[in-house]
Amino acid sequence: MQDTKREPLIRIRDLRKSFGPLEVLKGIDMEVREGQILALIGPSGSGKSTLLRTINQLEDVTSGEIWFDGTLVNAPLPHRAREKHLNALRRSIGMVFQHFNLFPHMTALENVTMAPVLLGLHSKAQARENALRLLAKVGLSDRADYYPSRLSGGQKQRVAIARALAMEPKVMLFDEVTSALDPELVGEVNRTMKQLAEENMTMLIVTHELKFAADTASHIVFMADGRIVEEGPPDQVLRNPLQARTRTFLQQDFAG
Amino acid sequence: MSLDFTVIPRMTDLLLWGVMWTVILSVLSMLLSLVLGALFAVARLAPFRLICWPVQAISWVFMGTPLLLQLYVVYFGLAELGLNLNAFTAGVIALSLHFAVYNADIIRAGIQSIDTGQYQAARSLGVSHLQAMRKVVVPQALANVTPALGNMMIALLKESALVSAIGVMELTLSAQRAISQTFRPFEFYLAAAALYYALNLVLQQALRLIERRAALTR
Numbered sequence: 001m002q003d004t005k006r007e008p009l010i011r012i013r014d015l016r017k018s019f020g021p022l023e024v025l026k027g028i029d030m031e032v033r034e035g036q037i038l039a040l041i042g043p044s045g046s047g048k049s050t051l052l053r054t055i056n057q058l059e060d061v062t063s064g065e066i067w068f069d070g071t072l073v074n075a076p077l078p079h080r081a082r083e084k085h086l087n088a089l090r091r092s093i094g095m096v097f098q099h100f101n102l103f104p105h106m107t108a109l110e111n112v113t114m115a116p117v118l119l120g121l122h123s124k125a126q127a128r129e130n131a132l133r134l135l136a137k138v139g140l141s142d143r144a145d146y147y148p149s150r151l152s153g154g155q156k157q158r159v160a161i162a163r164a165l166a167m168e169p170k171v172m173l174f175d176e177v178t179s180a181l182d183p184e185l186v187g188e189v190n191r192t193m194k195q196l197a198e199e200n201m202t203m204l205i206v207t208h209e210l211k212f213a214a215d216t217a218s219h220i221v222f223m224a225d226g227r228i229v230e231e232g233p234p235d236q237v238l239r240n241p242l243q244a245r246t247r248t249f250l251q252q253d254f255a256g
Numbered sequence: 257m258s259l260d261f262t263v264i265p266r267m268t269d270l271l272l273w274g275v276m277w278t279v280i281l282s283v284l285s286m287l288l289s290l291v292l293g294a295l296f297a298v299a300r301l302a303p304f305r306l307i308c309w310p311v312q313a314i315s316w317v318f319m320g321t322p323l324l325l326q327l328y329v330v331y332f333g334l335a336e337l338g339l340n341l342n343a344f345t346a347g348v349i350a351l352s353l354h355f356a357v358y359n360a361d362i363i364r365a366g367i368q369s370i371d372t373g374q375y376q377a378a379r380s381l382g383v384s385h386l387q388a389m390r391k392v393v394v395p396q397a398l399a400n401v402t403p404a405l406g407n408m409m410i411a412l413l414k415e416s417a418l419v420s421a422i423g424v425m426e427l428t429l430s431a432q433r434a435i436s437q438t439f440r441p442f443e444f445y446l447a448a449a450a451l452y453y454a455l456n457l458v459l460q461q462a463l464r465l466i467e468r469r470a471a472l473t474r
Binding site for chain 1: 379
């Protein structure tokens with residue numbers, strides 16, 4: 001048991017992924033330790049979102065291995081067994097999407113309680129109590145009975161975070177969660193994520209916001225063209241990058 | 257010769273009998289066509305050809321041929337093969353199947369129009385395919401296609417008149433009976449038309465209520 005504790009929570013080995021003839025992940029090796037806040041940065045099309053989505057298998061892979069908490073995520077299984085295996089894993093892997101993907105026919109509260117109730121983790125009353133606590137945590141106690149159409153982008157995204165947290169995941173995946181927001185709404189979502197970071201939630205964050213990554217992340221991974229070019233602590237990768245490719249990217253980004 | 261609507265009250269019982277059977281026939285066929293339509297839609301979306309193709313074939317046959325012929329085949333044709341259905345049952349079967357294939361197409365398009373992000377968000381929480389479909393995708397799809405399905409129900413109510421051709425004593429046939437007793441075709445056909453129209457007004461109100469309820473949940 002103690003040995004597995006020391007294992008990284010997520011370990012990725014020589015991961016490759018092709019869409020037809022186009023190889024978008026060209027052999028990724030990566031580790032995420034418990035409590036680590038890892039930011040994935042890089043130009044559009046570098047494969048960072050795809051990489052994130054392979055971890056909970058919303059995207060399947062061509063070859064390589066993804067280990068989560070001692071389990072091979074992409075184990076070769078027959079369809080039905082694989083579905084069961086993934087359903088179990090996905091409970092522990094929370095995900096927040098760029099376009100929120102809140103369920104529009106449910107209130108904020110129902111969005112948060114749906115999965116725990118469906119999966120029998122909580123009774124309806126327990127789930128409700130838990131959801132109200134999570135909505136309070138993301139600052140939306142007063143919006144519990146609102147339908148998503150009546151929430152701002154920032155509020156929607158915070159409900160989405162609460163929805164993922166309701167499963168009590170061991171890791172949270174954030175897929176460009178502020179990219180679709182108006183600039184003045186980015187802050188509230190970033191604050192919520194920082195708060196999670198301070199509570200030692202393990203987080204993988206795909207982001208274009210280098211400042212946020214510098215402030216929040218404990219580890220930065222820079223990807224380009226389907227490969228990891230450079231990784232390390234924010235001070236090193238963002239301020240003193242070793243690779244020319246990283247420097248070009250950072251210059252362009254700050255210039256743009 | 258001038259119009260004389262005073263003949264109509266004499267046939268009230270006959271016409272009301274017709275209305276009653278039109279309602280029974282239509283409501284039964286509507287429910288069946290919706291249930292079958294949903295099943296066909298699910299089958300059409302299934303990744304297995306063994307399920308997908310037969311349903312596709314049924315849908316081509318029932319969309320590509322006239323309802324009147326379908327009624328004849330189900331009633332007279334099947335009788336020749338030894339399957340003696342009464343006219344009412346044959347009518348319900350033909351009407352339901354005919355409209356089920358249209359409903360299936362509407363429901364299938366509705367399901368496919370839901371953003372895949374909705375399904376993925378549900379699956380990312382660890383719920384199964386069926387749970388994600390049942391709780392997230394299908395309710396949204398149904399809310400979107402309620403108006404289109406409602407139009408099919410209105411069409412079904414009107415097309416149920418064709419069932420008179422195989423001798424079901426519904427509204428159209430009862431009007432014809434009244435005519436053969438009174439020799440007043442214009443009056444009774446107009447009366448029947450007015451009754452169909454009244455039935456559809458009621459149906460439209462019901463559909464509006466259902467639509468509003470479906471729309472409220474967003």
